[in-house]
Amino acid sequence: MGVGDVSKRILLGRKLRSSQLGETLLPKRIALPVFASDALSSVAYAPDEIFIMLSVAGASAYVWSWKIGLAVAIVMITVVASYRQTVHAYPSGGGDYEVATVNLGRNAGITVASALLVDYVLTVAVSISSAAQYAAGAIPALIGHEATAASVAVVFLAALNLRGVRESGAYFAVPTYLFMVAILGMCAYGLTRLLVGDLPLAESADLTIDPAQGWDGPLTQVAMVILLARAFSSGCAALTGVEAISNGVPAFRRPKSKNAATTLLMLALIAVTMMMSVIVLARQMSIRYVDPHEIERLRSAAGGVLPRGYEQHPVISQIAAGVFDGFPPGFYFVITVTGIILVLAANTAFNGFPVLGSILAQDGLAPRSLASRGDRLAYSNGIVFLAAMSVLLIVVFDAETTKLIQLYIVGVFISFNLSQLGMIRHWTRHLKQTTDPAMRRRMMRSRAINTFGLGMTAVVLVIVLATKFLAGAWITIIAMGIFFLIMKSIGNHYAMVEAELAADEQDKVLPTRVHAIVLVSRLHKPTLRALAFAKATRPNVLEGIYVSIDAAATNRLLEEWDERNLDTPLKVLHSPYREIVRPIVEYAQEIRRASPRGVVAVYIPEYVVGRWWEQLLHNQTALRLKGRLLFTPGVMVTSVPYQLRSSQIAEERGTREDQRVQAGDLRRGRVLRDNYETDRDRQIDA
Structure with a gap:
């Protein structure tokens, strides 16, 4: 085995045969952290974005925070209910892309694929950049080097995913569950202290917030609507990652669609509980939080300027410091697992992007190399491509979450809308062909759910475009257009080549x-x-x-x-x-x-x-x-x-590799026990 082969085996582990694909499928307890870490991790920044948007009108606007959170929760529940219909109807893993292509046509499918590809890249960039900001706050040496730290983290995640979905899922399961325990435990303890009247105020409670320029004075009705719309669109960042489960159905154990639907339900319940609890606690503890680039709008209780170098801690950090005021280990536990989950949240994209890329490659819309499985049965080329694009985005935006967040969620809501419209057409088409009353009632109920979901996501998309377009969402639209044109060109090329290569009598x-x-x-x-x-x-x-x-x-x-x-x-x-x-x-x-x-x-x-x-x-x-x-x-x-003569070296190297005893060879009957023990001892001695 050469140096390159040794390095590859250390990095990826031993090769897996194609027949072992079933061994890499995920049970629900592993699938939840693998596919839901992105949506769950949004608890670390979605509430922050709501408070930042409301703060432009001063701290008095925080009274709307729980109502904004409730609206976001309703949208999330609606979207999850809609996707539960999708995973049952289309369990092949195409998700929104397959739904749109089958029911709305090829161009609609390519539009959805473009939106999802852009959103997956942004998911990695936003999550890792946010984690780098947390790390820089805890480790001063990283200040000014956030982009480098974030890039290293992306490479590390890519290396883990190259080892295979199941193995990487085992790595991510423990931190994700610890994050759930940390946030839910913190919120439960905090709400208990609130009920008994023992909940302390946050460290920023004695500060005041100067309204942003143009927002001082009494707000008109139009200004209030704009303010709430901006806060709502920012809070909708909590919905990113929900669609990943519909794209990853093939990775579940049987029954695939049922397990995926159950995982979606668990995701919705946990995410909504965590987000609403954080928002309620932040409001009750009188947290004051503004855009980090506008820290000068924070004033002391007497109206004075804050000291130079004042550090504004994230919402969860302030809640943990107050709730665990007499128990420092609890505070450090919450902050540590939050930083880790922000890194691991990108794993959702590392599981969704390669699967979608493989489906696009099979349909002739992406390079066929994206459909090839690597040594560990993962779509290695898709993983590497996602990592490269994410690192490029992180470097260009210098890992600043505030800038990247403006590009976020536009693509995912475009795919939401087209997916819901496609599902409505799907149920309508099948209703015309179905005569069984019970089945027709189920289809009509599913169509009603998707219709309600389309109405909700359409409203959200309009709000997001209206409030974020000039703030950076236009970049996302252009990126989607570029992906769309590239996929159309690739599809046309493959079609022309296939026509040119068609055999004839000559x-x-x-x-x-x-x-x-x-x-x-x-x-x-x-x-x-x-x-x-x-x-x-x-x-x-x-x-x-x-x-x-x-x-x-x-x-x-x-x-x-x-x-x-x-x-x-x-x-x-x-x-x-x-x-x-x-x-x-x-x-x-x-x-x-x-x-x-x-x-x-x-x-x-x-x-x-x-x-x-x-x-x-x-x-x-x-x-x-x-x-x-x-x-x-x-x-x-x-x-x-x-x-x-030197060619014999390569031949002998390949022969030794082929004859090397692998794990499981004895159980599968590939070698006899005596030969297995002899070869094993020889390998140990070597």
């Missing part, structure tokens, strides 16, 4: 003649082997070709050719400018022009070596020549390998 016609040429550099064993192989194919014409760049070497070759009395003619192509490739290509083209219905067969002797650095010393001219000849119509290129 493809059976044999060439009128085969003119074979064997490239000669010297008269040695590889050349003689190539001549013998070419002769065995019985071409109409066979000749050796030598490019002359040195007269003395040419004369020696001609003499040796005559001495060996070879029955194959040798043609010398003179190259006054010492070019090797061009004369051969031009000669092949001349033969082709002289016989348009014939074929030119070019045989190229090549060395087979066993070490990577030896490849740099041989076959370079052959590689360039093949690259040129492949673009020449009517020319067939054949490599005739000659194995040098």
